[in-house]
Amino acid sequence: MEGIKDKVAIVGMGCTKFGENWNMSAGDMIIDAVSEAYEDAGISSKDVQAAWIGSFWTNLPAPSMPLATILKMKYKPITRIENMCATASDAFRNAAYAVASGVIDVALVLGVEKLKDSGNSGLPTDDLAMGNVGTAPGTFRARNFTAPGHFAMLATSYFNKYGLSAEEGRTMLAKIMVKNHHNGTMSPKAHFRKEITVEQVLKAPVIAWPLGLLDCCGVSDGCAAAVLVRKDMAKNFRPDPVYIKAMQIAVGPCEGYMNPKHDWTSVKETYRAGQAAYEEAGIKNPRKEISMAEVHDCFSITEAAIYEDLQFSARGGCKEDVDAGTFELTGELPVNMDGGLKCFGHPIGATGLRMVYEVYKQIQGKAGPRQVKNAELGLTHNLGGTPGGCTVSVIIVGP
Template sequence: MESIKDKVAIVGMGCTKFGENWDKSAEDMLVDAASEAVEDAGIEMKDIQAVWFGTTRLNTAEPCATALKLDYVPVTRVENLCATATEALRNACFGIASGVYDVVLAIGVEKLKDQGMGGLGTVSGAGGNGTMEWGMSAAMFFARMATRYMAHYGMTYEELKQVLAKISVKNHHNGSLNPRAHFQREITEEMAINAPMVSWPLGLYDACGVSDGSAAAVLCRADMAKKFRDDYIMVKGLGLAVGARQGYLQPSYDMVHMEETVRAGQQAYAMAGIKEPFKEIDLAEVHDCFSITEMVITEDLGFCPRGKGPEYVRNGTFKLDGKLAVNPDGGLKSFGHPIGASGLRMIYEIYKQMQGKAGPRQRKNPSLGLTHNFGMNPGSGIGSVTILGQRD
């Protein structure tokens, strides 16, 4: 299989503030994100040859075309649960790499705060073949992962809560440095440990926010990138793995890893030529829908050995000034999670870090960054990984 490495460049990006954007519609946020991305690339909207549009709530591509005044331009709506925005970018990359297009837009949006319910609602759809458990929340599924992690590795409730609190405190600290984040205030470990329970053992500060927001990227052929800017970044690897409910079907599933994340990571690492992720990657934006999820993801992606996540968290390995910064922009926990936009928001942070424009969150001379999304629940999900790097 041929690699995508260094065939596609990102030359412009935009991202709205995430949060309770009561004064903006989904279309308003699409315009804001796309306008910033196009201006950042130094082009006009008329220069966009095709669009991949990610959303889980809008049913067609037409709202995107209308909002951006892209009359008769091919706009393709994509949806892959929480990997939706990254899926928009992945398909846009293939559109460029195929040679069909020179300049395209990947964009995602979600308007969740006006839907008339708290959270994301309950599980529905999913094929209706009886293998899904109906009426259960995401928190409940990931709480199962937390309880299983305790049992599998011999941790007490108190030990686990302390570790998860450190993850939440880290992400709130990073978010406090980010003016576009939904939540911009620090918390303490005591606040996280003693917060109201959502689904035992996960409390309020173990869960990410439900937000409105949009993010966008302008991509082009690698050989054209210098025409747009000097500080463009390169797509090094892409991975996508869909689990086909194997965790539900196989009694051997251990509930302390997500095989879809493992497989997507392996695909992306192979494309990018990465052999030792912990040593080679400088920063990572991962899908911390819950604090336990972030810790398990760091093991799944090879940032630490199996069962050693708590040790690495206690040692500060994944802090902003640690060996490998995880969620330097605040992550889903603090930046928020408008489902159709989150993956591109993660890529926005890597883009800014590679350009040295991340302000107080800036890492020193990063060369490789990773983004990761996970849709659905442990046992059956969608894992998506993107590797991005500096130009040669």
């Protein structure tokens, strides 16, 4: 198996401001993000040979068709992708494989979601959400479990396994959220741009014990886009293209809900996707070789488990590394440099490409006050589902 390493380049990217974009339709956001990506790559729709659009809930009837009109891509091949919260990452993956195959020279990929129009303060209704997963035919229904509740069980297990009191565990998690909010203050496109304190996190209303309000990411609208081309064409577009080094997805069989051997201090899909991506990119020591990472901090505990599953931290070593500032912007391995889902919110179909946007800008040295030193290999981790069974994408890009 040859793998994707150094076959496909990103030559343009765009991203809208994430937030409560009441004044914008999904189409408006698509135009904004794609226009930025086109300008960045120096192209227009007429140069694009095929497009992939990722969207989960957005009410786009026949979602591929608006692209043909909005982006003036009449009669071109357009594909809509859905893979839960890893939707944008999977759209990126499909577009990259098309380019790697040699069939498509220039591909457009975008992810878009308008969550704020759903009529709910959280995610759209449980019936809609769980109709896709928890209540699908042939599954045990768990109708009063919530998304925070599922991830909270990861925290309960983690605290139990490593002997952390609720206060010790919650403080460890709070520090991760304080870090992400600090980074978010430097992200003009983030939804939330305020510093928070550990005390504020600990005293916030509890949503699903042991997780409080500030352990949870926000709900936002947003769109991000990328232009992909073959490696040998990349320098025709820009002097500093960013190359795909690895691109893996692991989809779990939901064993966490069934098999007593399944340990809920870890998300197996993250570990597997990470291992496969490291192998594809030829990475032996992720903590040393990865310069920075954008990871799926839908909840504080998710980021803690990711550190260990991606082998940035030893098992049970999260607290020590968090206390040492390892993952801060100035630390050994900066994580969520732009503020993560915590500050951008999580427009489901857009998040994965927002992550790639940040590492792309970092590698080009264009991240402004958030710029990390020696930004070379950047990793994105995008998780769809719950710790008991999910889809995880790990993408590694570099110069």
